[in-house]
Amino acid sequence: MGRSLRSKVRRVYAGVLALVLGLVVAQYAALSTIETRLQQGDVVAELLQDSLEMRRFEKKFYSSREQGDVAAARDHAEAALDRVRENEVALARHASPGELEALQASLERYRTGLGEYAGLAGEQREQRVESIRNAGGEASLLTKVLSQRERENLRRGIQVSRTGLLVGTGIVLVLVLLGGGWLARRILAPLRSIEDQLWSIAAGNRNRMTAPTRDRELVSFARAFNGMLDELDARQGDLRRSERLAALGVLVSGVAHELNNPLGNISTALQLVSEEGPHGDVRLVEEWLQQAEGETARAQNIVRGLLLYSRQQPHAPRREECRPLKAILEGTLDLVRATLPVDRITIRVDPGVQVSVDPERLQQVFVNLLRNAFEAGGEDVEVRIQVQRGRLEDLHPGPGGHVVGDLVHHGADSTPAVRISVDDDGPGISDEALDHVFEPFYRGREEGGGSGLGLFLAQEIVQDHGGAIGVSRCPLGGTRFQVWLPCECGGRS
Numbered sequence: 001m002g003r004s005l006r007s008k009v010r011r012v013y014a015g016v017l018a019l020v021l022g023l024v025v026a027q028y029a030a031l032s033t034i035e036t037r038l039q040q041g042d043v044v045a046e047l048l049q050d051s052l053e054m055r056r057f058e059k060k061f062y063s064s065r066e067q068g069d070v071a072a073a074r075d076h077a078e079a080a081l082d083r084v085r086e087n088e089v090a091l092a093r094h095a096s097p098g099e100l101e102a103l104q105a106s107l108e109r110y111r112t113g114l115g116e117y118a119g120l121a122g123e124q125r126e127q128r129v130e131s132i133r134n135a136g137g138e139a140s141l142l143t144k145v146l147s148q149r150e151r152e153n154l155r156r157g158i159q160v161s162r163t164g165l166l167v168g169t170g171i172v173l174v175l176v177l178l179g180g181g182w183l184a185r186r187i188l189a190p191l192r193s194i195e196d197q198l199w200s201i202a203a204g205n206r207n208r209m210t211a212p213t214r215d216r217e218l219v220s221f222a223r224a225f226n227g228m229l230d231e232l233d234a235r236q237g238d239l240r241r242s243e244r245l246a247a248l249g250v251l252v253s254g255v256a257h258e259l260n261n262p263l264g265n266i267s268t269a270l271q272l273v274s275e276e277g278p279h280g281d282v283r284l285v286e287e288w289l290q291q292a293e294g295e296t297a298r299a300q301n302i303v304r305g306l307l308l309y310s311r312q313q314p315h316a317p318r319r320e321e322c323r324p325l326k327a328i329l330e331g332t333l334d335l336v337r338a339t340l341p342v343d344r345i346t347i348r349v350d351p352g353v354q355v356s357v358d359p360e361r362l363q364q365v366f367v368n369l370l371r372n373a374f375e376a377g378g379e380d381v382e383v384r385i386q387v388q389r390g391r392l393e394d395l396h397p398g399p400g401g402h403v404v405g406d407l408v409h410h411g412a413d414s415t416p417a418v419r420i421s422v423d424d425d426g427p428g429i430s431d432e433a434l435d436h437v438f439e440p441f442y443r444g445r446e447e448g449g450g451s452g453l454g455l456f457l458a459q460e461i462v463q464d465h466g467g468a469i470g471v472s473r474c475p476l477g478g479t480r481f482q483v484w485l486p487c488e489c490g491g492r493s
Contacts (some may be wrong), residue, residue: 004216008186012179018170026168028163037154042141043083044150047091050080051143054110055136070114077111080139091307094149103142190218201229218367261319265295316475322489324355325418327385331359332366340370342377349387354489356416365469368454369422369481376479377426384423389487395419397482399468402434404459405468408435418487425478429471437471 008175060067084091084104091100115134117125193212201209208229211222269292273285326349333342355362366385373383388395393413397403407417429437440458462469467485474480 006217008183008215011103012183015179016176019175023172025167027161027165030164032156034154034161037150037157040087040149041154042091043087043090044094044147047080047083048147050083050145051075051136051140055081055140058114058132058136074111074114077107077114077139080143081107081111088319089314094146094153095403099142099145103146106135106138106142110139139198148398166363186213190215194218194221231400249460253376262296263299266292267301269295322356323359325349325353325355325420326351328355328357328359328362329366329385329387329420332363332370335363336367340374344379344381345370345383345385347385349385350389353387353418353487354390355485355487356489357465357485362465365458365461365483366420366422368458371424372454372481373422373424373479381424381426381478386421386423388419388421390417391415392417392484395484397472398423401470401472401480401482402437403468403482404438405463405470405484407466407486408468408470411468411486416487418485420483420485421476422483425474428473428477434471438469 017472054073057069057073057076060066061073079105084100084107088100095103110132113128113135116130119129148251190212194209197209200207208226211219248279269288272288273292276285290351326347329347329349333345333347336342370383374381392411392415395409395417407415411417437455441458459469462483462485465481465485469484470482472480472482
């Protein structure tokens with residue numbers, strides 16, 4: 001199994017942390033460099049101050065002739081000379097080759113000249129003054145040059161640090177965006193895939209969830225969710241069996257009553273044959289025997305239909321050869337004849353319309369629809385069953401209804417199809433119930449009006465056949481259920 005989502009998040013987090021730390025370290029180094037240059041700037045500034053002070057006291061001496069001014073000028077010269085010697089490495093960063101040696105030499109001449117000035121007289125003193133001035137001017141000029149270069153280097157260093165900060169921040173942002181994109185592809189995209197699969201399953205897709213990646217969390221989630229779906233399917237199967245047994249109980253009582261008629265007719269026909277005796281009218285005997293045989297076949301069909309109806313069916317429908325839809329619908333009436341007023345049910349279907357379906361399961365759909373119509377509207381309700389065959393584009397439902405099934409929502413308009421409409425003139429259906437009638441355990445009627453599984457099972461059977469089922473209000477009142485089935489069988493349309 002691949003890495004987990006947690007490890008991916010940790011890697012991205014560690015990468016961002018490393019980038020931020022790298023940026024901090026780089027800026028710390030840049031600030032340390034600036035701090036060093038500021039310290040060097042202090043040395044240059046103090047050196048410049050010493051050179052200015054020694055020249056000031058020198059000029060003051062020329063006007064006042066006080067020996068204290070000479071001593072002060074000499075002290076500042078010695079301080080400047082000591083500063084150059086102590087910070088020679090730092091000052092060399094701002095000096096051209098030979099400039100520091102020249103500065104030291106000029107300061108040496110300046111200090112020596114001031115020291116010898118008091119012992120000279122006349123022309124020698126004048127020559128020494130000129131020498132002192134030249135040495136002092138040269139020292140002051142070199143010191144000013146160093147100060148300007150130091151400021152320029154400091155300004156350049158600040159610009160470099162600022163540019164480095166901007167570039168470093170930009171690199172960090174780009175890498176964070178790239179990391180975020182990578183994280184989105186590795187985490188958000190799989191989560192969106194899972195979300196799409198969940199919506200598809202919620203819409204009725206029976207496919208199992210597949211993990212979009214091999215991350216442990218997603219694989220475990222997909223397995224757990226699929227396990228839940230398997231458990232729901234198993235529970236749903238139990239509910240189907242329960243609903244089938246409930247419907248079977250109703251049918252058994254009706255079938256038992258329905259069998260009395262053919263059995264009574266058989267008994268009467270056999271009694272008549274017995275009364276005729278061996279020398280009776282042969283034609284009448286044959287007629288009565290044929291009647292008994294026909295009633296026997298009728299009873300067999302009733303029992304066979306009951307057995308087929310009660311049989312557990314797989315999810316995939318049992319398809320047979322093309323069979324007349326009219327026979328399937330009339331067979332449905334035979335199943336409910338004893339429990340529902342079939343004289344109030346009208347069927348309009350072309351005998352040539354044929355479908356390839358599991359007839360017993362399709363009959364279960366119409367049994368549930370008819371039971372729903374009479375339970376909702378009462379025994380006085382009238383039910384009309386109409387069948388139309390054509391292209392799907394001509395059989396689409398009208399507005400205002402609720403339809404489930406891919407045949408209507410995603411089927412090609414040119415698909416051959418059959419639409420069976422079951423209309424009643426009962427009280428109709430409310431707007432809030434339209435979107436819920438096919439949900440399991442939903443009961444739009446009052447307590448005691450059914451288990452709430454009949455229409456749910458009906459829509460499952462129809463969708464297992466690749467069809468669709470819908471509900472809406474009839475234009476003239478009542479409720480209309482429509483069933484769409486793909487129809488590749490021939491026959492008149």
